[in-house]
Amino acid sequence: MSEQTREEGRSPVRRVVVVGAGMAGVQTAVALREQGYRGTVTLIGAEPHQPYDRPPLSKAVLLGKAEGSAFDVDFESLDIEIRLGSEALGVRPADHELDTETGPVPYDVLVLATGAEPIRLPGAEGVPGVHLLRTLDDAERLRPVLARQHDIVVVGAGWIGAEFATAAREAGCAVTVVEAADRPLAGALPAEVAAPMTAWYADSGTELRTHTRVERVEPGAVVLDDGSRLPADAVVVGIGARPATAWLAGSGIELGTHGEVVADAQLRTSVPDVYAVGDCASFPSGRYGERLLVHHWDNALQGPRTVAANILGGATCEPPAVYDPVPYFWSEQFGRFVQYAGHHAVADRMVWRGDRSGPAWTVCWLREDRLVALLAVGRPRDLAQGRRLIEAARPMNPEALADPSRPLKDATA
Known part of the structure; x- marks a missing residue:
């Protein structure tokens, strides 16, 4: 290593550009500094707001209990340049340049952290009163809707639909949730696990209509496929999200079947000097033996450390860092704290x-008697211990595991 490299903190002076100012982008910039990177770091965000955290949007911000959720990061003291209100338009890898609304930005290393964007309801764009809930501006537009205690129709009974319905009921709104599948969380959980959650809607005073599709949205009403009409002062669409990667078309960066950036185990993309992290990228999991696309906060928090380590390691010839986490997320809905760790598909x-009709229970998934995933409702200790057991790949005793009075850590074989 050259003397200049040592002086610069393990890496030569170079330019790292991070596109996306959400959790993944901010944490990548911070991790670079924490790991000793001394070169130029530029963080580019499409929104004009100071970088902020998203989970409070469907809770405190939406209900007017907080004005915002800006990250507690002193970008100036970390010498991180921020360019806000500058949407990324494309990448030219051969030129090592990122094209943005405000002009081209040269880079030596580029990190893609543009997250995911909500799927829009076909035919509803431009209809007054139709909302998404992904950005701070979305939450600010919805706050007065909840404050006026309007009749609200939520399209989609996934995680975001349930969280928004929870907040709307807390605000005193009449809420109907419309779901095309036969149950809530149909795309996320098996039927027998999601089934107990159906009762949560009725218990909260929320009407849940399954096997129901939206035919069209009109001002003041939602027309269903059976011809019935639901009064709706506002419609909130929560039918999923897709990686925000359309702007990468023609760049040569490989995209997967869901539109995500295909990253390797070090979170490198298919082109040199470009990494991808967070909701916009999939990665191969040695732990689970398949490629994972994780649209959750913890993934956006953890992945940046691997990206930063590999950017610095590339300059110091250190072994590459491998990203293979136990995925984790949580959700607060209808008075219950729901936590999930792992990947149950395997x-x-x-x-x-525990009693799945009660207020607290856990379901565990095993593969060859090793814990690979669990979902805990009101049992945070199960989640904390289970996550460690998944990481350790410890064999479990299924009979002991089924005893809710026995700590998970004592149910090993």
């Missing part, structure tokens, strides 16, 4: 802990 057995 499991060959399911074990219940």
